Amino acid sequence: MGRSVSLAAYMLFSRFGEGWFARKLDTNPERRGIASIPRPDGPLIWINATSVSGADAILALCRRLLDQNPTLNCLITTKTNAAAQALQGQMPARMIHQCIPVDANSYVTAFLDHWKPDLSIWTEAEFQPAFVVQTERRNIPTIYIDASMSAKSFNRYRLFSGMTASLLQRFDHILTRDASSKKHLQNLGAPTRKTESTGPLSGSTPPLPHDETQRKAMARAIGGRPVWLAAHTHEGEEDAIMAAHKMARRSYPELLLILAPRRSERGDTIADMLREQDCIVAQRSKSQQIDRRTDVYIADTPNEMGLWYRLAPVSFIGGSLIAKGGHNPLPAAALGSAILHGPQVSDFASAYDTLLAADACIPVADGPDLAKKLEATLSPERAAQLATAAWGAFGEGDPESDRVFELLQSYFPKEAA
Structure with a gap:
């Protein structure tokens, strides 16, 4: 040396x-x-x-x-x-x-x-x-x-x-x-x-872990309702997400939103905000259950993203409607959840570019655009197309x-x- x-x-x-x-x-x-x-x-x-x-x-x-x-x-x-x-x-x-x-x-x-x-x-x-x-x-x-x-x-x-x-x-x-x-x-x-x-x-990564007993219980509680996930959300995004959810419910009246904030300690604040909007909310951290009346289920417990991606055929990846650089879309892709995301994804630009080139994700410009594109993505056929394309882009090993x-x-x- x-x-x-x-x-x-x-x-x-x-x-x-x-x-x-x-x-x-x-x-x-x-x-x-x-x-x-x-x-x-x-x-x-x-x-x-x-x-x-x-x-x-x-x-x-x-x-x-x-x-x-x-x-x-x-x-x-x-x-x-x-x-x-x-x-x-x-x-x-x-x-x-x-x-x-x-x-x-x-x-x-x-x-x-x-x-x-x-x-x-x-x-x-x-x-x-x-x-x-x-x-x-x-x-x-x-x-x-x-x-x-x-x-x-x-x-x-x-x-x-x-x-x-x-x-x-x-x-x-x-x-x-x-x-x-x-x-x-x-x-x-x-x-x-x-x-x-x-x-x-x-x-x-290999698919994120989950508790299969919990998945089955959650699936029974959700029943046949359509469901989508807003994952890793940040302050400043929930209003746009809720506006998109309310618009999508015009076509899917029983639609359930699972909202998983990036920081789980924000769960109480988000729940209070949504209840002020007359939403019926259940919180994971308080062991509250989903029933037929639940509008939003707040997934405010850590290390359970593998469970939420498995339950939701469509996922919006947060940190992307505001200047946070986005979050990793690959765990959602690995578990067959169709991906929507905002324009602010600089921290994971390569992954999103690969998904976009494979027609495996839906970019949205802002909150109103999310409302418009969410409704189309909730179609089982379109969600399946996106999930299959994402698997083809990233699911064959690394x-x-x-x-x-x-x-x-x-x-x-x-x-x-």
Whole structure:
């Protein structure tokens, strides 16, 4: 491994420049490496997620790893509030979130001393040098997945080519999202034998889990009523969703809306708002039941999206009528629910582009457009066409995610089910 004067200088700064790093911090002690919860027993994999879409893809990957390894724990760190919010209410048991510390040596040491990861993972276009150096010194395997290196980033990293090469050589494996990133990283010093192009890591996942007893009970309660789902909704979207629901009920008088807010703690607020509009509402969090009079069922409990997608043949994916960047449509596609979405889907643009090209989703411009297109999509024939097309676009496996999963799983061979 080549020595780098610039990396040595950076590590000295990381060690003695804590005051400079501290000026960049908010009041969250996690940013100083102070954990908010104890480390769980058993093996632990640590993954740093960078973007919203990256966090969603990591969630899907972690679910697979946890399913296969009954004592494994997954620690996900994020730097931005947006990426952290993407995880809220979505994490299964044995998954933990913390904010990643800044790259001051003492903060990195405190973090690694507490969590003692058995495997560390960096993603997309970011890794912190002091962390990479310290994990190697501690003999913690370190992998770079979904590695992305644009031409602009390449030119910036090239200014510190010795430092970058020294860091890249410390990774045990580097899996890039495209051939261009692989070429850029190898030109910066990534070892050829450790670097491969596997394609982008997506949020594609095996179907979300559910309780089949609950599904059967809910299906009996719904009976033969038509039903649609508004999934991952945010404040500012429910009015448009309700307007669309009321318009669709002109053609489907018994239509039931299942409304699953992105933040389940908003359930009471939404219920109060709807009751002021003379809607008959039932709330999942209060164990209230659906009956023939129920207009809206508020699904305000975490980790049950697999149940709602199975019950609803049509789903509107929220976070897309307002500037939230949208949410992942692939879990709905995997469970055969026809997809509608608004225009604000920048965080998952690639997935939506693929669905649109396959005539597997319905984009809507705004609330009135949702009202118009929902009614047409509720037709069983049209919903089935969309669901079949979505399955054709995404339901035949995800070799990119499979390769990453297989590599990470190889570090926990005794844990495999």
